[in-house]
Amino acid sequence: MKDFLKVVSTDNVMDYLSCFSKMGTEHISINNVFNRILGEDIFSDNNLPGFKRATMDGYAINAGSSFGASESNPAYLIIKGSILMGQVPDFSIGPGEAARISTGGMLPEGADSVVMIEHTEMLDNTNIEVYKSVAPGQHIVDKGEDFKKGEKILCKGRRINAPEIGLLGAYGRDMVKVYKKPKIAIISTGDEIVPINQVPKMGQVRDINTYTLAGLVTGAGAEPSILGIVRDDYNSLLDKCTDALNNTDMVLLSGGSSMGMRDFTLEIISALPKSEVLVHGVSISPGKPTILAKSGEKAVWGLPGHVVSAMIVFKTLVRPFVEYISGLMPEYARILKLPAKLSRNLSSAQGRVDYVRVRVIKKQDGFWAEPVLGKSGLLNTIIKADGLVEIGLNVEGLDKGEDVEVIVL
């Protein structure tokens, strides 16, 4: 019986991560760094904030001046002056004194806290009553309380989201060293596949994988390069793949990864320059006929043609490789998992990892994962799903009510 030469586990596939080169780096404007991967460690060259700041509108005081104050027994303080925003106070305060201050203003020498304006009463222009005591450090942020001078504030290999952009801005980094964004070639193969702007004739289908894969590539922070549909013709596919390898950083082929009569993918991948087929067959379902090859320093994937299989293989196998060459450190690869209970029994064959599409339903007792069963060529099974439940390699199945983790799609 004809079968795949060697089916390997997903862990075995991940062992090949380090075979591939990471992207180089470039300096780009902070305006364009969202979702990019940081290409250097960033150290704090100053305390943040650089001075003691008020976090409430009111009066900067020495906390001791307010101790014991209450509605019935207020503390009486003398206003020494007002602090202007963005200015260094040109006076200090002592016990029994206060300075008008706004949120964000710099505390004067001698002040260690702020009493909120609503807990005070102005008696006249220079005297106030304080009805509530404050503790030292209350309603202020101290110098260096956010980040201290000299500490590492962001690590190389971290994805830059809005908070990281804020921190880069806080340290005046208008140009940022990031990894270059990988360009990922997407090629669909098959004589029956037609472009989406064509009405398919009987026996033909529109090209779905180009679009699902482009979305997934973009979601992984890389740039899709759509190279269209190639017929099941050795030379056309070889030329297209060679072209893809010359112009992009990774190649995704879909269709033709199985053992059909006209499945050229493996043959063509093997014929690419400095090519080595690392994997042909993975013990997952769907997605068994996946191919991973190395051509020079670049990964070439043969993804199963079935539309859902291609997406699941991307999510579970390809994405970590895209992230790896993008420079993302594994500790920053966020896979969102939702704890839930399984709504029905699920069987599975031992010796392979099953990814079951599930809908997540919120009930009074928590989240329930309801399997959406169906064939891996049917889009509706993933359209209706919110996530995947993994059934492990040596697990025969899962029982109704069992705790599972839903990998959010």
Ligand SMILES: Nc1nc2c(c(=O)[nH]1)N[C@H]1C(S)=C(S)[C@@H](COP(=O)(O)OP(=O)(O)OC[C@H]3O[C@@H](n4cnc5c(N)ncnc54)[C@H](O)[C@@H]3O)O[C@H]1N2
């Ligand atoms: N005898 C066997 N047959 C198959 C096996 C097997 O083990 N023994 N494995 C099955 C599994 S599992 C999968 S998955 C598919 C994978 O097939 P290929 O990767 O070779 O892909 P194709 O045969 O070209 O296509 C499969 C299916 O998907 C449709 N397709 C392909 N590309 C697209 C696209 N861009 N957009 C929309 N639909 C696409 C194609 O028309 C086929 O229907 O093999 C099984 N067979």
Ligand code: MOO
């Ligand atoms: O494993 Mo195929 O990848 O079922 O559909």
